[in-house]
Amino acid sequence: MSVRPPASQAPEASEPSEAVHRSGFACFVGRPNAGKSTLTNALVGQKVAITSNRPQTTRHTVRGIVHRPDAQLVLVDTPGLHKPRTLLGERLNDVVRTTWAEVDVIGFCLPANEKIGPGDRFIAKELAGIKKTPKVAVVTKTDLVDSKALAEQLIAIDQLGKELGFEWAEIVPVSAVGDKQVQLLADLLVPLLPEGPTLYPEGDLTDEPEQVMVAELIREAALEGVRDELPHSIAVVVEEMLPREDRPADKPLLDIHANLFIERPSQKGIVIGPKGKRLKEVGIKSRKQIEALLGTPVFLDLHVKVAKDWQRDPKQLRRLGF
Numbered sequence: 001m002s003v004r005p006p007a008s009q010a011p012e013a014s015e016p017s018e019a020v021h022r023s024g025f026a027c028f029v030g031r032p033n034a035g036k037s038t039l040t041n042a043l044v045g046q047k048v049a050i051t052s053n054r055p056q057t058t059r060h061t062v063r064g065i066v067h068r069p070d071a072q073l074v075l076v077d078t079p080g081l082h083k084p085r086t087l088l089g090e091r092l093n094d095v096v097r098t099t100w101a102e103v104d105v106i107g108f109c110l111p112a113n114e115k116i117g118p119g120d121r122f123i124a125k126e127l128a129g130i131k132k133t134p135k136v137a138v139v140t141k142t143d144l145v146d147s148k149a150l151a152e153q154l155i156a157i158d159q160l161g162k163e164l165g166f167e168w169a170e171i172v173p174v175s176a177v178g179d180k181q182v183q184l185l186a187d188l189l190v191p192l193l194p195e196g197p198t199l200y201p202e203g204d205l206t207d208e209p210e211q212v213m214v215a216e217l218i219r220e221a222a223l224e225g226v227r228d229e230l231p232h233s234i235a236v237v238v239e240e241m242l243p244r245e246d247r248p249a250d251k252p253l254l255d256i257h258a259n260l261f262i263e264r265p266s267q268k269g270i271v272i273g274p275k276g277k278r279l280k281e282v283g284i285k286s287r288k289q290i291e292a293l294l295g296t297p298v299f300l301d302l303h304v305k306v307a308k309d310w311q312r313d314p315k316q317l318r319r320l321g322f
């Protein structure tokens with residue numbers, strides 16, 4: 001994945017009389033559940049990344065774009081870095097490292113309400129190896145702690161940087177849910193971006209292809225239905241998105257055909273549920289979200305298919321978009 005614009009869009013020298021405009025890329029890293037997706041959404045002001053109270057749901061790199069008069073900040077949301085157990089795990093880690101080396105600033109998210117643990121240290125050590133990119137520590141979920149606990153966390157994070165031999169460019173406490181200091185975080189990230197023109201048209205919130213966003217919404221809804229039974233065994237591929245023909249102009253309908261892949265036939269019953277009840281709920285829930293995202297009524301045709309052991313099979317992974 002390349003997060004750099006083509007050379008033809010490279011920043012030009014700005015006129016000395018003009019106010020400086022900056023543009024560039026930031027990514028949030030951190031343990032699963034650290035609050036990266038919620039923060040991305042809060043900064044962009046709309047649901048673009050997929051949030052969930054279950055770990056490891058952000059599989060695709062979703063970009064949110066923050067438009068400001070003085071800057072354009074493109075947020076790249078990566079999956080969590082973790083000990084790879086499968087081929088998919090290894091590929092995800094490669095995607096994460098490549099992204100880190102390419103962005104202009106990295107935001108390391110640490111929840112205010114959890115002590116710094118081995119998982120945080122693992123990521124921080126990896127960050128220490130990426131010398132050139134400025135690193136901002138973002139203390140998330142500050143609404144869950146009192147000021148004493150927050151102060152202790154700030155000191156611990158400062159210490160962590162020192163131990164690993166680097167200085168944080170900033171340490172910023174935020175609450176995405178409580179809308180506290182989210183704006184300040186944007187204000188602190190912007191000066192770390194290079195001078196440059198806007199990279200994306202005004203109004204674009206993300207350049208993730210619509211089909212990928214739609215697939216993520218379906219996958220998120222499908223995971224809601226099955227709790228802990230199949231956390232990582234679901235992949236969704238949108239096969240087709242086409243406006244229904246012969247509809248009056250004021251009553252459009254978008255036909256979406258999507259396949260929900262599981263790894264084993266035994267998982268089919270869990271996803272579909274008794275008399276198809278679960279799958280129906282997944283369809284209803286995701287359709288509502290897709291309609292909100294695309295701004296048009298949708299007919300969603302959802303099928304469950306078995307792709308045997310897809311996480312371990314390179315050919316299947318490619319087909320499923322990894």
Ligand SMILES: Nc1nc2c(ncn2[C@@H]2O[C@H](COP(=O)(O)OP(=O)(O)OP(=O)(O)O)[C@@H](O)[C@H]2O)c(=O)[nH]1
Pocket residue numbers: 030031032033034035036037038039050051052053054055056057058079080140141142143144174175176177178
């Ligand atoms: N109270 C509180 N909860 C938050 C805040 N930010 C995120 N959360 C919750 O923390 C959980 C995880 O948030 P996510 O944004 O999905 O975390 P993530 O780091 O993107 O997680 P992965 O996609 O698993 O890597 C969700 O239940 C959020 O609602 C916050 O500012 N305050």
